[in-house]
Amino acid sequence: MKDTQIYNLVKKEEKRQKEGIELIPSENYASAHVRKVLSSYFVNKYSEGYPKKRYYGGNENVDSVELIAIDRAKKLFKVPFANVQPYSGSPANLAVCLATCRPGDTLMGQALIAGGHLTHGHVVSATGIYYKTAQYGLKKEGVYKKEDLFDYKEIRRLALEHRPKLIWVGATAYPLKFDYKKFAEIADEVGAYLAADIAHVAGLIAGGVHPSPVPYVHIVTTTTHKTLRGPRGAMIMVTAKGLKKDPALGDKINKAVFPGLQGGPHDNTTAGIAIALYEVAQPSFKKYSTQIVKNSRALADALMKGGLKLVGGGSENHLILVNLTTVLGPGAGIFVQKALDMVGLTMNKNTVPDETSSPFYPSGIRMGTPASTTRGMKEKEMKFIASKILEVIELLKRYRLPAKKEERKEYIARFEKEMASNPEVKKIRSEVKTLALRFPIP
Numbered sequence: 414m415k416d417t418q419i420y421n422l423v424k425k426e427e428k429r430q431k432e433g434i435e436l437i438p439s440e441n442y443a444s445a446h447v448r449k450v451l452s453s454y455f456v457n458k459y460s461e462g463y464p465k466k467r468y469y470g471g472n473e474n475v476d477s478v479e480l481i482a483i484d485r486a487k488k489l490f491k492v493p494f495a496n497v498q499p500y501s502g503s504p505a506n507l508a509v510c511l512a513t514c515r516p517g518d519t520l521m522g523q524a525l526i527a528g529g530h531l532t533h534g535h536v537v538s539a540t541g542i543y544y545k546t547a548q549y550g551l552k553k554e555g556v557y558k559k560e561d562l563f564d565y566k567e568i569r570r571l572a573l574e575h576r577p578k579l580i581w582v583g584a585t586a587y588p589l590k591f592d593y594k595k596f597a598e599i600a601d602e603v604g605a606y607l608a609a610d611i612a613h614v615a616g617l618i619a620g621g622v623h624p625s626p627v628p629y630v631h632i633v634t635t636t637t638h639k640t641l642r643g644p645r646g647a648m649i650m651v652t653a654k655g656l657k658k659d660p661a662l663g664d665k666i667n668k669a670v671f672p673g674l675q676g677g678p679h680d681n682t683t684a685g686i687a688i689a690l691y692e693v694a695q696p697s698f699k700k701y702s703t704q705i706v707k708n709s710r711a712l713a714d715a716l717m718k719g720g721l722k723l724v725g726g727g728s729e730n731h732l733i734l735v736n737l738t739t740v741l742g743p744g745a746g747i748f749v750q751k752a753l754d755m756v757g758l759t760m761n762k763n764t765v766p767d768e769t770s771s772p773f774y775p776s777g778i779r780m781g782t783p784a785s786t787t788r789g790m791k792e793k794e795m796k797f798i799a800s801k802i803l804e805v806i807e808l809l810k811r812y813r814l815p816a817k818k819e820e821r822k823e824y825i826a827r828f829e830k831e832m833a834s835n836p837e838v839k840k841i842r843s844e845v846k847t848l849a850l851r852f853p854i855p
């Protein structure tokens with residue numbers, strides 16, 4: 414029996430990934446070993462509980478796998494406690510809230526519109542529904558300069574006013590390094606737990622090219638599939654500072670993950686996490702993470718030379734956030750995302766800190782270099798990619814997002830039709846494909 418419908422889609426997705434260049438900064442290619450273990454016999458097992466304390470039998474091999482994954486996480490990030498069971502980043506963050514706050518307590522995080530994550534207390538997330546939240550943004554002025562974009566005076570003022578139990582530091586769209594010490598000073602002053610969500614930069618931290626929050630924060634969460642190049646999953650770690658503040662914090666995290674929030678862990682994913690952490694600990698990963706940052710800087714520099722305005726005045730990590738307003742008007746992210754998709758350059762539309770449009774029609778695009786660097790691309794290829802992005806943007810200069818909402822759907826459909834038959838788009842598509850095929854995916 415063969416389900417040809419799904420099989421054909423798998424083949425199509427393989428072709429899409431091979432022939433295009435992935436620039437979404439939160440995506441990457443897991444190694445062949447990681448992908449293989451995801452379809453191993455561990456996929457069949459139930460193992461609620463924790464190693465040596467399971468509810469069902471037959472878990473002797475699962476226990477060993479999970480203990481190895483925990484041990485590797487602890488060694489890699491230099492922490493005394495790790496839980497590797499969260500299904501992904503959002504449940505991991507909710508588990509942290511569950512472990513540290515009671516429903517109705519206040520937590521604080523970076524606003525989504527300013528580059529933060531939904532699970533740091535946005536109103537539509539469970540973290541903003543079951544908890545009161547205070548959200549901080551970036552500085553009002555100077556966010557296009559290469560200097561720390563946080564307004565610590567304002568964050569401190571908010572913390573003193575709202576007295577949160579938990580403060581989040583970490584973002585999904587922030588192109589510079591974090592100063593975790595400054596956040597710790599504020600959290601310590603108000604007696605809050607400080608949790609660093611390092612999902613985007615975990616691989617850079619492990620590779621030594623981004624500062625580690627571990628000396629300053631109590632809790633660290635990360636997904637395992639972004640710069641860590643593992644399977645889709647997550648980890649929650651507690652630092653020595655966290656255990657000093659609350660010796661039961663590890664137990665509270667464990668209880669929040671299971672039985673608080675989840676059922677049986679995905680043991681095949683746990684095995685994939687263990688393999689990914691082994692790969693991250695190899696010397697070649699340091700070279701990889703160093704190259705991610707070099708590539709991001711090269712791509713950012715070439716885009717700025719081409720006249721684009723970048724949040725943070727460039728990139729210090731793996732990520733670039735472009736404000737398109739000056740070249741294409743407000744709300745132009747959708748045109749750029751769609752047109753670049755057509756030429757095989759995948760990235761996402763994103764809000765910018767001084768957004769004048771809306772989250773669905775934002776004025777920015779977000780891109781990054783983890784996936785292309787995994788394929789072996791270097792600065793030369795980044796310059797080429799930047800030149801193709803600039804060529805596509807040039808083609809878009811005659812389009813503007815209609816101010817009237819009811820006109821947008823039709824306008825965008827016409828734009829897509831015109832782009833699809835544009836010979837220049839076809840030419841760029843073929844150039845991108847030629848480059849992509851020179852750099853195989855794992």
Ligand code: DSN
Binds near residue numbers: 502530
């Ligand atoms: N979806 C992830 C990202 O793209 O940054 C965050 O959850």
